[in-house]
Amino acid sequence: MIFSSELIKGTLKTIVLKLLADNSKMYGYEITQRVKELTGDRIQLTEGALYPTLHALEQEGLVTTELEYMGKRVRKYYKLSPSGKSRSKERITEFAEFMSTMSVLLNIQPKTA
Amino acid sequence: MYRISDEHVDYILDDLVAKGIDMEDLQLNLLDHICCIIERELEDGGNFERFYHDNIRRFYNKELREIEEETINLLTFKNYYAMRKVLIGSGVFAVAAFMVGSLFKYMYWPGANILLVLGMVTFSLLFLPLLFILKSREARERSDKFVVGIGTLTGVLFSLAILFIVQHWPGANVLLFLSMGIAAFVLLPVYFFTGIRRPETKLNTILMSVILVGTIGLHFTMARLRPSHSQLAIATVNYVQGEALLGKMLSVNPPSPQLAEIQSLAAQVKAMVLQRYMGSATVPADFEVQHIYLRDGTLGPEFSENAAGVQLLRRLNAAIAGYEGSSGDTAIAGVLRQSVLNGDPSETGKRYTSMSLLNSISQVQMYLALPQQGKMAAK
Numbered sequence: 001m002i003f004s005s006e007l008i009k010g011t012l013k014t015i016v017l018k019l020l021a022d023n024s025k026m027y028g029y030e031i032t033q034r035v036k037e038l039t040g041d042r043i044q045l046t047e048g049a050l051y052p053t054l055h056a057l058e059q060e061g062l063v064t065t066e067l068e069y070m071g072k073r074v075r076k077y078y079k080l081s082p083s084g085k086s087r088s089k090e091r092i093t094e095f096a097e098f099m100s101t102m103s104v105l106l107n108i109q110p111k112t113a
Numbered sequence: 114m115y116r117i118s119d120e121h122v123d124y125i126l127d128d129l130v131a132k133g134i135d136m137e138d139l140q141l142n143l144l145d146h147i148c149c150i151i152e153r154e155l156e157d158g159g160n161f162e163r164f165y166h167d168n169i170r171r172f173y174n175k176e177l178r179e180i181e182e183e184t185i186n187l188l189t190f191k192n193y194y195a196m197r198k199v200l201i202g203s204g205v206f207a208v209a210a211f212m213v214g215s216l217f218k219y220m221y222w223p224g225a226n227i228l229l230v231l232g233m234v235t236f237s238l239l240f241l242p243l244l245f246i247l248k249s250r251e252a253r254e255r256s257d258k259f260v261v262g263i264g265t266l267t268g269v270l271f272s273l274a275i276l277f278i279v280q281h282w283p284g285a286n287v288l289l290f291l292s293m294g295i296a297a298f299v300l301l302p303v304y305f306f307t308g309i310r311r312p313e314t315k316l317n318t319i320l321m322s323v324i325l326v327g328t329i330g331l332h333f334t335m336a337r338l339r340p341s342h343s344q345l346a347i348a349t350v351n352y353v354q355g356e357a358l359l360g361k362m363l364s365v366n367p368p369s370p371q372l373a374e375i376q377s378l379a380a381q382v383k384a385m386v387l388q389r390y391m392g393s394a395t396v397p398a399d400f401e402v403q404h405i406y407l408r409d410g411t412l413g414p415e416f417s418e419n420a421a422g423v424q425l426l427r428r429l430n431a432a433i434a435g436y437e438g439s440s441g442d443t444a445i446a447g448v449l450r451q452s453v454l455n456g457d458p459s460e461t462g463k464r465y466t467s468m469s470l471l472n473s474i475s476q477v478q479m480y481l482a483l484p485q486q487g488k489m490a491a492k
Binding site: 019028029044046047048049051052054055056067069072073074075076090101 | 119122123138139141142144145146148149150171172173174178180183184186187188282312313397
């Protein structure tokens with residue numbers, strides 16, 4: 001099952017921040033590939049959603065960038081800034097609480113139980 | 114693994130631009146992304162173009178521009194589109210009002226000034242500030258924001274200066290020189306040195322800087338424009354006609370020795386001005402053929418402190434005072450009060466230009482060349 005894009009949209013920033021917290025620096029393609037790997041292809045970030053989000057994170061000062069020149073190509077690496085690191089933790093905590101609230105709200109039984 | 118050549122990179126970049134991706138940052142990101150996909154997923158010797166076009170389609174629903182629009186949306190603010198509409202609307206209005214206003218002004222039709230003022234004010238106080246707000250949000254680095262800010266300030270000052278010049282309002286020159294000064298000594302260096310450091314903006318920066326220097330230079334030249342030859346010719350013809358009239362008056366009504374002395378001193382003052390501003394003490398008969406014209410300008414050093422011109426004016430004043438006392442002509446005081454002979458002769462250079470000094474002296478001369486009868490009547 002592949003999740004719908006509406007579900008992913010609200011959590012995209014959290015996903016990106018968490019990935020960058022775990023890896024020192026990443027570029028766009030690498031992020032999409034890592035998400036695919038980690039989720040067994042169930043979450044596929046689209047380019048159309050990822051890049052606007054990365055640019056927004058950059059403008060908010062949560063990530064910093066680093067350019068790598070490869071001939072005529074330029075690869076843009078993203079890194080968490082100090083404020084990005086604390087925001088990453090906040091968003092993950094927030095999402096965890098959201099999930100537990102949702103499971104109560106929608107009366108979801110944990111699978112392991 | 115497929116190897117991507119420089120030609121492939123150019124091909125992709127051109128296609129991204131053609132598909133409406135204008136933001137440089139986004140171009141770089143998408144270019145690298147699609148290159149990664151091609152390198153990992155296309156086998157050696159595969160069809161590059163077909164693979165590229167099949168895969169770029171995954172990036173969007175309807176068109177690639179969506180990504181840029183979404184980015185701008187997130188980057189700027191919710192009312193971005195409303196602001197952009199006002200920006201375009203005010204820009205179109207300002208340019209239209211300015212063009213129609215110029216046409217009206219040229220044709221001497223009523224309403225020209227209202228249109229011009231509205232157009233220029235909309236342009237400098239609505240369009241340019243809005244452009245600044247939108248562009249400064251897109252600029253990432255502080256230096257880029259500074260360039261956008263200084264650029265806007267220069268544009269606002271410059272268009273206001275033009276408005277002031279057209280409307281003959283005071284302070285136009287101050288605004289014009291201020292805008293050119295800021296452009297030349299602040300905007301240009303900051304723009305040049307921030308742009309030239311980045312390889313991707315280097316060429317554009319050099320080109321834009323050259324254009325900017327050229328534009329500032331041209332405007333500086335225009336700011337010191339001299340009157341055209343036709344205007345100088347008209348002024349010279351007027352002067353020559355005045356001299357002819359004076360000559361006629363003196364021949365019909367020959368002056369007394371006392372008045373002849375005054376006329377001679379006055380003629381010497383004028384000869385001194387002509388010498389500096391035309392190159393000869395009298396206007397040559399064929400001045401129009403030779404294109405020798407009287408120029409208007411600040412008086413030379415001979416009309417300051419105690420130089421020759423000032424001494425001549427003092428002698429002229431003394432001679433007229435003597436005439437005034439002996440003839441009992443009190444009306445002459447009124448004439449003198451309006452002329453160059455009123456006030457301290459050593460200050461003449463500060464108060465008069467070459468043309469206005471000549472005219473003023475000629476008028477005093479003509480008054481004194483009138484028949485005595487006329488002066489008695491005036492009395």
